Amino acid sequence: MSSDYRVVLAGNVIVDLVIDVPSLPERGGDVIGTRTELYAGGGFNTLTAARRLGAEAVYAGLHGTGPYGELVRASLAAEGIGLVLPERSDGDTGFCVALV
Structure with missing residues (x-):
């Protein structure tokens, strides 16, 4: 997909x-949680919005080794978002907890 943006x-x-x-x-x-899910988040939401509006999107931040890093890379790839940096080998990608 070519884009002007x-x-x-x-x-x-x-x-x-x-x-x-x-x-x-x-x-x-x-309190007891009733369901848990893992999603790529943070700047992923901005990159996904840009892609869906037709812009090229590239992630130039860090992503680690481990299950969270794998989830981030798979989510970026599924949206057609490119990576600039290789995965870092000194730890996994970070996470946050959201109570809904």
Whole structure:
């Protein structure tokens, strides 16, 4: 796909660990999650939006070795987003926890 626009992200693409919870726990309390999912997140959302609007998109940030790095690379590839850097060998890609 050729495009007149190119988006290059030098920020972070991380993994979102999304946990469905019935309510937020009270301070110091617990709550049982009912479902969990892993998604590429962070800057991935911006790159995906750019691709879907017809722009070329390239990820120039870090991505690690391990299951989160693999998920990020697979998600980027599925959207046709290129990589600039090779995977780093000193750790996995980061993640964040989102309670829904």
